Amino acid sequence: xxxxxxxxxxxxxxPVMKQVLGLCPTLAVTTSAINGxxxxxATTGVLMGSNVAxxxxxxxxxxxxxxxxYVVIIATFVTLIDLSMNAYFHDLHKILGLFIPLIVVxxxxxxxxxSFASKNGVFDSLLDGIGSGMxxxxxxxxxxxIREVLGNGSWFGLDLFGVHFSPAILMILxxxxxxxxxxxxxxxxxxxxxxxxxxxxxx
Amino acid sequence: MNNSLKMVVVLTVISALAALLLAGVYGATxxxxxxxxxxDFLKGLTTVLPGFDNEPDRETMTVDGNxxxxxxxxxxxxxxxxxxxxxxxxxxxxxxxxxxGVDGKVLGIEVISHAETPGLGNKIQDKSWRDSxxxxxxxSNITVKKDGGEIDSFSGATISPRAVCEAVRNALAIxxxxxxxK
Numbered sequence: 429x430x431x432x433x434x435x436x437x438x439x440x441x442x443p444v445m446k447q448v449l450g451l452c453p454t455l456a457v458t459t460s461a462i463n464g465x466x467x468x469x470a471t472t473g474v475l476m477g478s479n480v481a482x483x484x485x486x487x488x489x490x491x492x493x494x495x496x497x498y499v500v501i502i503a504t505f506v507t508l509i510d511l512s513m514n515a516y517f518h519d520l521h522k523i524l525g526l527f528i529p530l531i532v533v534x535x536x537x538x539x540x541x542x543s544f545a546s547k548n549g550v551f552d553s554l555l556d557g558i559g560s561g562m563x564x565x566x567x568x569x570x571x572x573x574i575r576e577v578l579g580n581g582s583w584f585g586l587d588l589f590g591v592h593f594s595p596a597i598l599m600i601l602x603x604x605x606x607x608x609x610x611x612x613x614x615x616x617x618x619x620x621x622x623x624x625x626x627x628x629x630x631x
Numbered sequence: 632m633n634n635s636l637k638m639v640v641v642l643t644v645i646s647a648l649a650a651l652l653l654a655g656v657y658g659a660t661x662x663x664x665x666x667x668x669x670x671d672f673l674k675g676l677t678t679v680l681p682g683f684d685n686e687p688d689r690e691t692m693t694v695d696g697n698x699x700x701x702x703x704x705x706x707x708x709x710x711x712x713x714x715x716x717x718x719x720x721x722x723x724x725x726x727x728x729x730x731x732g733v734d735g736k737v738l739g740i741e742v743i744s745h746a747e748t749p750g751l752g753n754k755i756q757d758k759s760w761r762d763s764x765x766x767x768x769x770x771s772n773i774t775v776k777k778d779g780g781e782i783d784s785f786s787g788a789t790i791s792p793r794a795v796c797e798a799v800r801n802a803l804a805i806x807x808x809x810x811x812x813k
Contacts, residue, residue, distance in 0.1 A: 485645070493638045497645050504649040511656050515663035518671065597751060597787050 433552055437559025443536045444567040444609075445616050450536040454568060455605040457527050461584050464572030465565060466524055470509055472561025474531050475540060477505040479557035482545040498541045499532070506531045536564060567612070574608050575599045675741040676700060678761075679712045679730025687712060694809045702730065710738050711809050715802035717794040722746045725755070725794045729802035735768045740799060745791075752791030760785075760792075769803040 443449045450471075457467045481501045489497045510528045513521045521528070531537065540560050545553040576582055579599030581589045598604050669688065676687050680702030687700040700712040712730040719725075723746040730738040740761050747753045754760060763782055767773055773796050774780025777789055784792040 489641055489645075490634065490638045493642050497642060500642075500645055500649050504653060507653055508656055511660045511664070515660035515667065518664075518667035522671075600751065601748060 430552070430555060433555040434559040434562075437556060437561070438563040438566060441560075442563040442567060443539075443560050444564060445613055447536075447539070449539055450534045450564060451609075453527055453530060453534060454564075454571065455602065455609065457524065458568055458572035458575055458605060459600050460576040460580070460582075461569060461573040463523060464568035464570075466520055467527060468561065468565025468568040470513070470524065470528060471531055471534060471536065471564055472558065473509050474502065474505045474534075474537055475557040475561040475564075476554060477508075477557075478502045478537055478541055479545040479553040480550055481505070482541045483548060483550045483553035486546045494546065495538075495542070498538060498546075502537050502541065503532045536560060571605070571608055571612065574612075575604055578608075579604055675728045675743060676702075676712055676730070678741045679728050679739040680710050681738060683709075692809065694805055697805050699806065699809050709733060711806045713802050713805050714743065715798040715805075717798040717801075719790070719794040719797055720745060720747055721752045721788070721790045721794075722748070725791065725798060727795060727798050727802070729764075729799055729806070731803060731806045735803070735807060737764045737767045737799070737803070740764050740795070742795075747791045748788070751785065751788040754785050754788065755791050755795050764799055767799075767803075769800075769807050773800050773803075 437443065441447065444451070444454050453467055453471070458464045478498070478501050482498055485497070485501075486494075506529065509531075510521075510525075513528065514525070540556060544556045548556070573583060576584075577588065578596050579601075581587060581593045581595040596604075599608065672688055676683070680687060680700070682704055683702040684705065685701070685703040687702050690701045690703070692699050692701060697713055701708055702710040702712065710730055710732040712728055714726060714728055717725045717727075725745040725747070726743040728741045728743055730740070732738055742756045742761070745753065745755065747755065760783065764773070767781070772780045773782060775782050775784040775789060775792050775796060777784055778793070780796065782792060782796055
């Protein structure tokens with residue numbers, strides 16, 4: 429049964445595709461596949477840390493001050509990741525540096541703390557953090573890949589089509605993020621609808 | 632009353648723990664971050680002052696309020712590097728580092744920071760494009776070809792290269808003054 433907590437965040441309850449949370453980093457950093465993965469993993473790290481911490485202290489925090497307490501916990505983890513990334517992955521930090529502090533206000537993190545970790549045990553909360561983080565990472569990776577391939581003709585920085593390919597620059601620009609995400613959600617809904625019908629569910 | 636006291640205590644304890652943890656990690660990573668930043672800057676200086684054997688980031692001079700980094704080879708000054716900013720980027724300032732020899736020829740340029748569009752304007756970071764400035768002097772026509780100059784721009788992105796050209800011209804003017812002052 430535990431495994432369902434993990435897969436829930438990746439597919440059934442995907443933070444971006446289903447809950448439509450955390451759109452700011454989703455749309456802003458996904459100009460390439462590697463940026464998407466890095467942002468996703470950083471957010472996963474924060475989610476795991478904040479979910480575990482919130483699950484640990486949930487019983488001693490008075491209900492009225494739980495939100496400020498969660499925000500302090502989340503901001504602490506974000507700053508920890510920001511500092512360690514700057515120290516140990518300096519080049520990556522130069523690309524993502526602007527977006528890391530924004531994880532604090534990523535509603536996925538506060539959303540999971542409030543709706544899951546504050547009601548469940550430490551281990552389940554850790555699984556939920558990993559699941560939601562992986563779902564977020566997967567979405568950002570796919571979105572970043574599509575935009576990089578269409579908009580820059582490359583994948584993970586590797587040139588795919590040679591010099592004669594003229595990339596659709598729009599896909600790298602902000603509108604491209606909205607367009608691709610829209611198609612991804614439509615495709616996701618289409619697949620789920622088909623699956624529901626083939627299982628014999630009524631329309 | 633008892634309840635509000637509990638709120639205050641809990642929040643204070645959580646914040647204090649957070650502050651303690653952050654102070655520890657900050658102290659532990661501070662030196663590493665400073666080192667990484669200095670390495671970054673030295674790497675940039677290697678591009679714009681190839682072959683220096685001193686520490687240009689510690690041997691500087693000031694011209695008109697700009698800091699010039701002095702490149703020496705075997706104790707002899709062979710070039711200067713200076714940071715230059717153009718506010719005419721597509722989105723925000725473009726900060727570059729320009730190195731020029733004592734003969735006034737550009738030895739290399741490096742982009743330090745910018746917020747240009749990924750996939751378009753950020754091609755100003757490409758080495759092959761940056762290298763097209765090498766050998767140019769203050770007398771060269773350092774503008775993009777669209778403006779009748781000698782520098783290529785990218786299809787779909789002229790503003791960013793134009794801004795870099797402006798920054799290079801400013802940098803050469805400053806370095807030129809340093810040569811004259813000597």
